[in-house]
Amino acid sequence: MKAFKRHLAELPAYPYSHHRAPIKLDQNESPYDLPPELKAELAERLRSLPLNRYPEMDAESLVRQIAAFEGWPEEGVVVAAGSNVLLTALALAARRVLDLVPSFSLYKWSAKITGTPWEGVPLGPEFELPTTALRVHLEDEEEPGVFFFPNPHAPTGRFWTPEVVRALADVAEKSGWVMVVDEAYYQFAPADFKRHAKELGQVVISRTFSKAWGLAGIRLGYFLTTPELAAEVRKLLPPFRVPTPTAVAAELAMAHPGYLAEVVEKIRRERERVYLELKAHPSWRVYQSHTNFLLVRTPDAEAAFNGLLQKGVLVRRMDDQPGLEGCIRVTVGTPVENDAFLKAAFELAEESGAQRQG
Numbered sequence: 329m330k331a332f333k334r335h336l337a338e339l340p341a342y343p344y345s346h347h348r349a350p351i352k353l354d355q356n357e358s359p360y361d362l363p364p365e366l367k368a369e370l371a372e373r374l375r376s377l378p379l380n381r382y383p384e385m386d387a388e389s390l391v392r393q394i395a396a397f398e399g400w401p402e403e404g405v406v407v408a409a410g411s412n413v414l415l416t417a418l419a420l421a422a423r424r425v426l427d428l429v430p431s432f433s434l435y436k437w438s439a440k441i442t443g444t445p446w447e448g449v450p451l452g453p454e455f456e457l458p459t460t461a462l463r464v465h466l467e468d469e470e471e472p473g474v475f476f477f478p479n480p481h482a483p484t485g486r487f488w489t490p491e492v493v494r495a496l497a498d499v500a501e502k503s504g505w506v507m508v509v510d511e512a513y514y515q516f517a518p519a520d521f522k523r524h525a526k527e528l529g530q531v532v533i534s535r536t537f538s539k540a541w542g543l544a545g546i547r548l549g550y551f552l553t554t555p556e557l558a559a560e561v562r563k564l565l566p567p568f569r570v571p572t573p574t575a576v577a578a579e580l581a582m583a584h585p586g587y588l589a590e591v592v593e594k595i596r597r598e599r600e601r602v603y604l605e606l607k608a609h610p611s612w613r614v615y616q617s618h619t620n621f622l623l624v625r626t627p628d629a630e631a632a633f634n635g636l637l638q639k640g641v642l643v644r645r646m647d648d649q650p651g652l653e654g655c656i657r658v659t660v661g662t663p664v665e666n667d668a669f670l671k672a673a674f675e676l677a678e679e680s681g682a683q684r685q686g
């Protein structure tokens with residue numbers, strides 16, 4: 329590929345491989361689709377959409393509705409077909425990217441494809457926040473960049489209080505860094521960072537319709553930030569970028585947010601149940617989570633992944649990142665799906681126990 333930029337030569341593909349299984353717990357999707365009455369209304373609205381026309385340049389009416397929903401100034405809202413698109417745009421703009429290890433793998437991937445210098449600071453052995461090391465980077469005023477901080481954290485499920493995040497954001501702001509607080513899972517956590525972000529000039533909150541809202545298929549994410557930062561991010565994005573059906577689906581969901589609280593409550597309850605039951609597993613260790621997934625450390629991620637898959641349960645291997653040796657990640661599904669996962673997990677333990685004895 330001589331015609332392509334040199335930095336793309338050693339580029340890894342985005343780390344995701346597709347598998348089929350009756351029970352799909354590998355992508356942190358909601359197990360619940362849009363409620364049937366909303367789905368019917370969506371179909372009705374789609375029927376009358378003029379698909380021959382372009383959507384609005386910056387999805388202005390959708391932006392207005394998100395701004396109202398979030399209580400955030402319109403000028404500070406940026407939307408795209410998935411928060412992934414927005415996060416990659418920020419990596420493109422950044423002089424350098426500061427990341428955690430492990431973290432949401434999209435941040436590093438975005439830095440790599442855009443040719444942006446990347447540095448990762450390891451979490452502690454129990455995924456503690458490396459505050460001192462982070463401060464050293466964030467105090468660098470000579471060459472500030474963009475710091476990606478998922479909270480609750482993916483893929484560990486850990487949550488840091490707004491006060492802890494604020495302390496880092498204050499350091500970042502002083503030296504000109506932009507801090508992205510990625511709140512893809514905030515609905516499942518005890519608190520969010522919005523109130524603090526309002527007081528800060530260099531923070532971006534990233535949110536998505538892909539997880540709690542149960543709308544991963546429509547592809548929609550957004551930033552809440554300052555008008556100045558929002559304007560800079562918009563410059564990097566293609567015009568007319570939110571497909572009309574996507575905007576219509578999101579507007580409909582936001583107009584009927586009642587289902588969201590119900591779904592979140594069910595998933596939180598199930599998450600705690602699966603966590604407690606899995607704690608009794610003889611060879612796996614489950615980590616506490618404030619998201620819709622659980623990180624599990626096993627003696628051998630490949631064996632756990634394949635064993636579960638053979639029993640019809642698809643999870644995600646996470647052992648490609650330093651600090652996640654042996655780890656798999658399992659999405660919290662419906663009670664029936666979670667039972668199938670738990671059953672498979674304990675059967676695997678019995679089978680390997682029997683093997684050791686025999």
Ligand SMILES: *Cc1c(COP(=O)(O)O)cnc(C)c1O
Pocket residue numbers: 356409410411412413432478482510512535536537538539544548549
């Ligand atoms: C799932 C997820 C997203 C969502 O990305 P979309 O492109 O909006 O689907 C963003 N950040 C993290 C940490 C996630 O886990």
